[in-house]
Structure formats: C-alpha cells, structure tokens
Amino acid sequence: NKQVIFNNYVSGFPKESDMSIAVGEINLKLPESAAAGVLLKNLYLSCDPYMRPRMRNSSGSYVGAFQPGSPLSGYGVAKVLESGHPNFEKGDLVWGSTGWEEYTVSTEPGQLFKIQHKDVPLSYYTGILGMPGMTAYVGLYELCSPKKGEYVYVSAASGAVGQLVGQFAKLAGCYVVGSAGSQEKVNGGQKVDLLKNKFGFDEAFNYKEEQDLAAALKRYFPQGIDIYFENVGGKMLDAVLGNMRLRGRIAVCGMISQYNLESPEGVHNLASLIMNRIRMEGFIVSDHYHLYPKYLEMVVPKIKEGKIVYVEDTAEGLDNAPAALVGLFYGRNVGKQVVKVADD
Ligand code: NDP
Numbered sequence: 001n002k003q004v005i006f007n008n009y010v011s012g013f014p015k016e017s018d019m020s021i022a023v024g025e026i027n028l029k030l031p032e033s034a035a036a037g038v039l040l041k042n043l044y045l046s047c048d049p050y051m052r053p054r055m056r057n058s059s060g061s062y063v064g065a066f067q068p069g070s071p072l073s074g075y076g077v078a079k080v081l082e083s084g085h086p087n088f089e090k091g092d093l094v095w096g097s098t099g100w101e102e103y104t105v106s107t108e109p110g111q112l113f114k115i116q117h118k119d120v121p122l123s124y125y126t127g128i129l130g131m132p133g134m135t136a137y138v139g140l141y142e143l144c145s146p147k148k149g150e151y152v153y154v155s156a157a158s159g160a161v162g163q164l165v166g167q168f169a170k171l172a173g174c175y176v177v178g179s180a181g182s183q184e185k186v187n188g189g190q191k192v193d194l195l196k197n198k199f200g201f202d203e204a205f206n207y208k209e210e211q212d213l214a215a216a217l218k219r220y221f222p223q224g225i226d227i228y229f230e231n232v233g234g235k236m237l238d239a240v241l242g243n244m245r246l247r248g249r250i251a252v253c254g255m256i257s258q259y260n261l262e263s264p265e266g267v268h269n270l271a272s273l274i275m276n277r278i279r280m281e282g283f284i285v286s287d288h289y290h291l292y293p294k295y296l297e298m299v300v301p302k303i304k305e306g307k308i309v310y311v312e313d314t315a316e317g318l319d320n321a322p323a324a325l326v327g328l329f330y331g332r333n334v335g336k337q338v339v340k341v342a343d344d
Pocket of ligand 1: 183329336
C-alpha cells in the first residue's frame with residue numbers, strides 16, 4: 001500500500017520534503033476493528049488549500065491537524081472493495097474523506113457520498129461535483145443571492161472553486177470579473193486567458209501585474225462591486241473593501257494568501273462595512289452538504305449540455321502528489337488540482 005506520509009509540522013511555505021512516499025503492507029480485507037466500515041481503493045485524490053492549516057501543530061483549521069508519521073488525508077474518489085456498512089456495497093463508487101494512499105480502511109463511511117451519475121468524468125467528484133463545486137454554489141447562491149445585472153468579483157478565479165463561481169454568476173445574469181496569477185502551461189492555456197475564453201468571465205486581470213490593487217478594481221468596476229467571492233484575503237480584501245457598493249455582499253470562502261504566514265496581515269478598510277451596509281459572511285461548505293442533491297440537480301444537466309465547463313490539472317500517481325499539493329501555494333495549478341492514483 002503506497003502512502004504519502006506527513007513528515008512533520010510545517011512553518012512557512014510547505015515543501016515536497018514535508019512529505020515522503022512509503023510502501024507498506026496491505027491485507028485487502030476489512031479488519032475486525034473496522035467491521036462496520038469500508039475498504040476503499042483510491043482512484044483520485046483532491047489537493048485542497050485547507051490542507052495547509054492542517055500541517056500546523058495547533059491545527060487552526062476546522063478539521064484536525066495531520067499526524068506526523070501518518071498518511072495525509074483529504075477528499076478523494078474511491079471504489080468500495082469491501083463493506084460492512086449497510087449504505088455501501090462492493091463495487092460502489094464514492095467520494096468524500098479518504099487517505100493519501102492506494103487503499104484506505106474508512107471507519108467513518110458517514111463521510112462518504114455514493115456516486116450516482118457515472119456518465120461524467122469520475123475525477124469531477126473531486127471538483128465540480130464534489131466539495132469545491134458545493135463551495136462555489138453555497139458561497140455564491142446561498143450567501144450572496146446574486147441578481148441580474150449585479151457586479152461580481154472573484155479572486156483565485158481560475159481555481160477549483162473560482163472557475164465555478166464565475167460561471168454560476170454568469171448564469172445568474174451578473175457582470176463578472178476574475179483575477180488570477182499568470183502561469184504558462186503548454187496545454188492548459190494561461191490562467192488569465194482561460195477566465196474570459198473558457199469560462200466566459202466579462203473581464204480578467206493578473207493581480208501580480210498590478211502595483212495598486214484598489215486602482216485596478218476601480219478600473220474594472222467603475223460603479224463598484226456588489227458581490228465579492230473571497231478566496232485570497234490580505235491586501236486583496238482591503239482593496240475590495242474600498243470598492244464595494246451599497247448593500248454589497250462578501251462571501252468569505254478562504255484566505256489562501258494568509259495560510260503560510262506566521263502572523264496574518266491586518267485589514268484596514270473594515271469601516272467600509274458600515275458606510276456601505278455590507279454583509280460579510282464566512283462559511284464552511286460541510287455545514288451545507290444537505291443541499292448536495294439540489295446542487296446535483298442544477299449542475300449535472302448543465303455539464304451535459306456544455307453550459308458549464310470544468311478545467312482540471314491532473315498529476316499522475318501518488319509519487320507526484322506532494323508536488324501537486326505544494327504547487328497550490330505557488331499558483332502552479334491551472335484549474336482543479338487532482339492526483340490520479342489508479343484506474344477504476
Ligand atoms: P485553487 O484551485 O484556486 O488553488 C489555489 C490558488 O490560489 C492558486 O492556484 C493560486 O492561483 C492562488 N494563490 C495561491 N497563493 C496565493 C496568494 N498568496 N495570493 C493570491 N492567490 C494565491 O484552490 P480552491 O479553489 O480549492 O480554493 C480556493 C479558496 O477557497 C481557498 O482559499 C480555500 O481555502 C477556500 N475554500 C474554502 C472552503 C470553505 O468551506 N470555506 C471550501 C473549499 C475551498 P493564482 O494563480 O490566482 O495566484
């Protein structure tokens with residue numbers, strides 16, 4: 001059983017050497033101690049920014065810290081090889097919580113969703129049909145209630161969540177601008193270009209090329225921003241606060257620019273919340289999983305009709321998983337970062 005082991009707690013930017021590859025024994029049977037669990041063969045693993053806070057000793061994340069010497073865990077897509085749980089049977093495909101390894105004994109099958117729609121790429125259940133898809137849906141539609149003609153800004157816009165927020169906001173009839181850092185890729189295109197050409201954003205810019213973020217936002221939103229989908233935090237949040245419109249909404253989804261800092265940057269423009277009667281609300285997607293069936297009903301037909309597209313960046317094999325995870329914090333991924341572990 002090949003595994004990606006978490007070596008030790010991390011400060012600053014994570015490195016590949018914070019993880020190592022180990023090959024252990026596997027008995028492809030459910031052990032007695034997990035008789036009510038499931039034995040999984042992992043097919044795809046998801047690289048997610050929230051895994052960085054889990055690399056800290058006092059996790060600071062809404063899920064527990066990784067254990068040094070044990071495999072990482074996260075979201076993935078897997079096949080059930082054996083089940084002692086009434087909701088699952090051998091051969092089922094599932095997505096949800098699993099280990100960074102070839103085979104995982106899950107003692108918490110409550111954290112797994114059975115995959116019903118199989119006529120879409122299975123890897124989509126790490127992205128558009130899994131946790132990031134639900135994040136975009138909940139953050140935009142449930143928290144911000146976008147209305148036709150409103151002005152929407154998305155940061156980290158080409159990523160797993162951002163590319164969907166932009167497309168969902170377009171479906172709601174909004175004017176949408178996204179920002180991304182540029183990354184040259186031979187096949188994947190360039191991130192900022194993708195925003196307009198692939199995802200249908202109205203405008204897009206490279207935030208790394210802007211000296212003055214507030215001035216850049218003023219250029220793209222001369223009338224101000226109604227909805228900001230916050231993925232990065234720090235200076236970007238300050239710049240946005242200075243450009244919000246009356247009764248604007250900010251969905252605070254993530255703050256990736258802060259995850260590797262020992263002390264977070266301050267935010268200075270909070271008074272804008274008062275002046276402009278802004279609602280700023282944080283959320284954790286897992287509180288909203290009861291909406292998953294409703295989300296699938298909306299999004300699956302749109303995927304099949306080609307009205308929503310999804311870009312993935314796939315690393316092949318567990319050996320390449322540490323580099324893929326670290327790459328998120330350098331903006332190396334173009335679209336949803338996935339690790340392919342095995343064929344179905
Ligand atoms: P992405 O696929 O967008 O990958 C991360 C991207 O963040 C990178 O590609 C990079 O793109 C950008 N980035 C990295 N470092 C910085 C930085 N210092 N400043 C600005 N941008 C940076 O990730 P996801 O779509 O999976 O996640 C997006 C956000 O959503 C994260 O903050 C994550 O923590 C949050 N999240 C929150 C959830 C919740 O329940 N609240 C659930 C899921 C995700 P670029 O080239 O644009 O710099």
